[in-house]
């Protein structure tokens with residue numbers, strides 16, 4: 061029976077903030093011009109039908125991982141819950157690291173999680189690079205208003221003059237240049253007349269601020285790189301800290317959610333948007349940034365850099381290796397979108413960093429698959445069972461239910477015959493205490509079939525059991541009158557040898573053996589689990605030969621499996637184990 065653990069009451073402080081904002085009417089006067097844009101786009105527009113706007117803003121420089129799933133569920137989930145819209149936005153302001161391949165895989169992963177940026181027929185799919193013109197004009201505005209200047213100090217000088225936590229920074233000699241002069245040099249930067257690294261545009265705020273992010277942060281730099289969408293139109297690119305708030309404001313985001321490490325950036329976020337709104341470039345009310353704790357999972361690494369290393373060094377078979385914490389990997393492994401959504405609900409959202417045990421995620425997958433996956437029979441470590449008193453050549457049908465909690469899914473026929481495959485561990489020549497399965501003289505039920513009594517075994521020259529022998533009781537077949545007069549303690553599964561589908565099955569364990577891989581001074585590579593992947597040949601019930609890639613099943617007594625989407629062939633699926641029936645690490 062499904063014994064679902066009660067869903068713990070988790071906090072989601074952001075939900076409370078949204079509720080309070082809606083109750084106070086904070087955003088009631090917001091207008092929406094039908095597309096992202098400056099103040100003029102939204103000025104004469106009607107009230108925004110979306111109660112709130114959130115966004116999921118990945119940089120298209122890698123594959124999405126479990127941490128992103130938390131952010132996706134949070135942002136899209138809030139929009140769904142509160143009658144809002146969540147924008148799918150590519151934060152593609154860094155020309156060097158971004159590729160179309162990542163854009164495609166990210167869109168695919170968000171859809172796979174069950175979310176949609178198309179709301180009432182409108183596609184809310186945006187690219188930060190579409191805002192480059194606005195960002196450039198906004199920079200010109202800041203220069204003219206005396207809020208930005210071109211600094212020609214070297215990167216090294218800028219760093220050393222920034223000061224420390226206890227010491228104020230030193231102003232750059234260029235800090236006092238006139239707006240006209242700054243504008244002239246900024247235009248030269250844009251025209252490509254200066255070398256990379258020779259100068260940057262900086263916001264002019266406060267070199268003595270206790271928050272180092274407010275000590276005249278760089279907002280534009282020179283990069284003579286081709287961008288995946290704008291080509292060579294630009295040779296200057298906005299810095300993340302400058303670009304991100306502007307993206308949010310143009311899109312009229314209400315609640316801009318990011319991870320805790322951006323907390324110190326919030327004063328600059330507000331400074332920038334307030335100045336641009338003052339200048340009439342951005343519409344009020346302005347977006348607000350809120351920070352939440354990023355997902356940290358035990359036994360898992362979620363750093364892009366480390367994941368790239370695993371792929372590059374071929375520690376895994378690729379980004380979609382079923383052991384990878386990527387969404388493409390998880391999907392191939394047999395994790396489900398429902399499992400991820402359950403996970404997001406259970407872990408909640410908090411303001412303090414913490415570690416979530418990987419078993420919480422695995423339990424979510426179990427709980428969903430227990431509901432959803434039809435049952436099938438598979439023998440993973442096969443040995444032959446011969447029923448000596450069963451007629452040669454006879455075949456009959458047994459009828460296992462497709463789902464014990466869902467009788468409406470019916471039963472299916474599986475063939476039964478004289479020679480069956482059973483699990484090697486379901487026989488012991490000399491049983492230990494409490495062992496109720498096959499041993500000479502003991503009776504067990506062959507699940508959905510007959511009761512048999514074990515008579516012994518045959519072995520090869522090395523003493524390894526090759527055949528287990530038994531006799532059956534013809535009047536004991538499950539479901540026939542009187543069959544329940546046989547009382548046995550053991551109940552084992554089997555597959556008819558003549559009909560079985562011999563199949564490649566992949567069993568996965570955790571990719572790392574350490575709770576916190578690579579913690580402290582350790583190299584995460586040294587924490588890899590050398591036994592994280594086992595490939596076996598299993599014997600499956602014949603119907604499994606014809607399933608489609610991506611179909612899920614519970615193999616009784618073994619766990620949840622999926623037909624592999626990459627290596628399966630028509631009529632010859634290969635199976636991956638998504639998760640065992642029970643947590644084998646904590647019992």
Ligand code: ATP
Pocket residue numbers: 116117118119120126127128130131317318319353354355356362364
């Ligand atoms: P990088 O390490 O390259 O900065 P990133 O992991 O931050 O990458 P982004 O593409 O910038 O990836 O992230 C997109 C969104 O996903 C951001 O809003 C970010 O806050 C969120 N996000 C990333 N990692 C996690 C995590 N572990 N938990 C929760 N949210 C995350």
Ligand code: MG
Pocket residue numbers: 119
């Ligand atoms: Mg990031």
